[in-house]
Amino acid sequence: MSTLSQTAAGPGTAPASSFLSVRDLYVHFATEDGTVKAVDGLSFDLERGSTLGIVGESGSGKSVTNLAVLGLHNPLNTAIQGEILLDGQELTGASERQLNRLRGKKMAMIFQDSLAALSPFYTVGRQIAEPFMKHTGATRREARARAVEMLRRVGIPQPDLRVDDYPHQFSGGMRQRAMIAMALVCDPDLVIADEPTTALDVTVQAQILDLLKDLQQETGAAIIIITHDLGVIAKTADHVMVMYAGRCVERGTVKEVMQRPQHPYTWGLLSSVPRLDSSVDTPLVPIPGAPPSLLSPPPGCPFHPRCGFTDQVAGGICATARPELPEGERRGSACHLTATQKEAVFIEQIHPRLR
């Protein structure tokens, strides 16, 4: 592990100067049944121009984390603790006014379901122009010209005509492009894409992912991509964070996490998806059981009831002590297995499955 963590600096835990820095974030929801610990002590960093991929199953806290960054949780039933620093500015306690000034300008979001995220009552052009007028003080005419330009940039044919269309007149892929145009209209420094391509077909998904990547190269924005699809992560992200039950269980560069994964959950994820060139005679290896309830997460390591390697850990501490991510390191996993054990298990048992 130590050899792996010596590679060049990336979003680690140490530097305080990173563009987006999240420290010990807790997001708890009060519900009738008790407190849902949706995010339970999460820290990560992101630099300008790089892409962080967050993977995990539904309910692992991926989206909740990012809604917290944007300040979109209802304060009445949400308790948020911890630090979210965007370019040195604290966001957790920020007032609605401060957030309003940042949202759309400095940080923007691309949602999964473009039909639900766009208003059916306004034209696409108006929805793209609105944040631009608000943040730059541009006139209606300037904003409209900007909207046409944005639509052209994201590849909508005949943008000067389509700018007056309503969202229902666009196809799914075009709506997703319009959402990207809307998010990028003020050249934000941070773009959060929450499952941006899950609702799309593969051919359109490939277009959209390439487009995001190309636009990032052009604008130098930092991107957070949230997805459950490891393939999307492998194609787009520089760094990966694997989340389980509200916590990060493994982090590192894409290469490290995909080629030398250390956490049993990541192993499980990688060996449960077939590939286009994998052997078809060997059955897939699913992760047994189901994700835990966040109302009463299991004690100790939240993954231990589904983990096949707990017997290798002395004293059964998986069920009692919660493993922590190595402090201050960019690469690491929250698991009680020793580095040599992880290495051995991966090479002997997991790696052959992935071929």
Add this chain to the structure above:
Amino acid sequence: MSENATSLVKQRGPASGSGSGSGPLLEVTGLAKYFPINMGFLFKRHVGDVRAVDGIDFSVGRGETLGLVGESGCGKSTTGRLVTRLLEPTAGKIVYAGQDITHASRRALAPIRSEIQMIFQDPYASLNPRQTVGDIIANPMVVNGIKPPGGVEHRVRELLETVGLNPEHYNRFPHEFSGGQRQRIGVARALGMEPKLIVADEPVSALDVSIQAQVVNLLQDLQRELNIAFLFIAHDLAIVRHFSQRIAVMYLGRIVEVGDRDSIYRRPRHPYTHALLSAVPEAVVDEEGEGRERIRLAGDVPSPVNPPSGCRFRTRCWKAQDKCAAETPPLVRIEGNREGHLTACHFPEEPTVAARDEDVVLDPALAAIEEATDTH
């Protein structure tokens, strides 16, 4: 799981029902389904059709899996519903086990209904929330007059065990189960009919990745043990490849290419199959650059109300010529194809990667941005 399936096979009675001979279990020729578009108040004028499925031929052998892939709106699900006769075909012929069921009456269909079962995509919508799991699985048996030895309840408990659920959950309601478990209930319901053909319409796409594999493995075990044929409809190409011996690729209501697994995934000939395969993001980080060729189509699938003339893919195809607009390419075995590998294309691609061009980028925005960044 496989042990359970083996135990099930012992208790299964001798193969029942219709059908004889050694031909394919299901044979479909020229199948079409048009949904009419009506306009106007009081007097509905027929102004056009959504040509969801427009003349397709395929067959499914006994115990075989045919995978049906394509983008949304290409008619995969409609095909599944036509085969199960949930929809009335507009044209064409469906022959099941030697019997023409294209327009068979309710009465004539009754014995066949239990043999062709369906597994649905959304495990939340396909189970009645007011019925217990026991009732959900037992009702189809009661309706179809299936009297298993040992009684219906005994059989239901057995089925629950077969699909990896606790038989003691017999009296629970669907909301008490997770998505993966609900999908297993749907599988148990289908198995209760002792089906010969299961139409699985996106059976795993609503599930989390770690759960998908559980359900895929379950279906595969059952197929092996019980020799059930599957029409496996999905948009996930990797899952389809894993599950199906033969694969048909659909585009805008037509089959553009069909063949065995190796032919489709290793030696595809239709440009659309190429584009589809090259668009799949894979959970592999390339060591040196891109491992696979990259094809980026422009735009979306055209509307099935007014599909392009000739070859329907021509509007997005980089090889299209005048001939493509004039003539519809037939689905035939073209030169260089192996036995059973049919392609509908006038200008097919070279079968090997080395003989093809590297990248095809048709998307105007991508091409523009990439050109701009290249010149910097």
